[in-house]
Amino acid sequence: MPNALRAIGVVARALDSIANIEFRDLALTRGQYLYLVRIVEQPGIIQEQLVNQLKVDRATVARSVAKLCRQGLVEKRPQPANAKANQLYPTAAGIAAYQPIRRENDYSLHQALAGMSPDEVATLERLLDQMCTNIDQDWQFVKKGGHRHY
Template sequence: MNESNESLALDEPREVLREIGMIARCLDSISNVEFQHLNLSRGQYLYLYRICENPGIIPNQLAELIKVDRTTAARAITKLESDGFIVKQPALGNKKNKVLYPTAAGLEAWEFIRREGVHSDQVTLNGLTEDEIQTAIQLLRRMRHNIEVDWKFVKKGGRRSYMDNDE
């Protein structure tokens, strides 16, 4: 392998994450503009979407699902509740736990968010075959599972050790 091929091989893993990041930022930017009329703050559509998909979810499960810390989720939940998109109710059998449900306004907003998501999926996946889409899903899930180990470790206060990958 010559030097330019070696350099390309070393850059390819970074390119995968760069591409994933660019796709995520494009979709997030579009969504933040598209959902302004709903009076949703940046990123709140993610929380509302997951609550509508999982009525009765508890805040810790929601944070885990979205991959954010509990404090960030708590702020978003409080804002969604104060804006009338969701309600918090005591959980049956455990009054200390709260469960989250969408309101009528939340469900109405969710329907618009859901339609936008379908459109974004169609645009993003345009030109890919079903097999390519399934392969992409499998590969992305494997990558997510790989990084979730570190995410959970760091979330609990751990620090990753970095080794020189050139060896």
């Protein structure tokens, strides 16, 4: 199992590279499509939720969201309960840009899971969810300035 993280990294980098190339015509680069997908699929999401879901720092999320807003793909609306937190919503252009991203995701998922049985896919999903849960605790700890002891 020592190569599991390497294999996961290879798959993630390959799919990210493919997406960055294929989404150039949408002017979405460097993983910005990930933010747009979350915003379309979860209208009203706030930036802190994106930080936690995508496991990136606040500054990266802020820059990406600002660019999506400048491009007219996303809009910010004040959150009624908290004036400091803006809710993010896709615009009509953002929803239109989401469609090819969704098709690419479906295609890539189909390609990645080719040759696996439904039981194998279910096991893979369960195991990856467990890995995400395991890593989240360390991510939260390090994000808050902690240092892991190896």
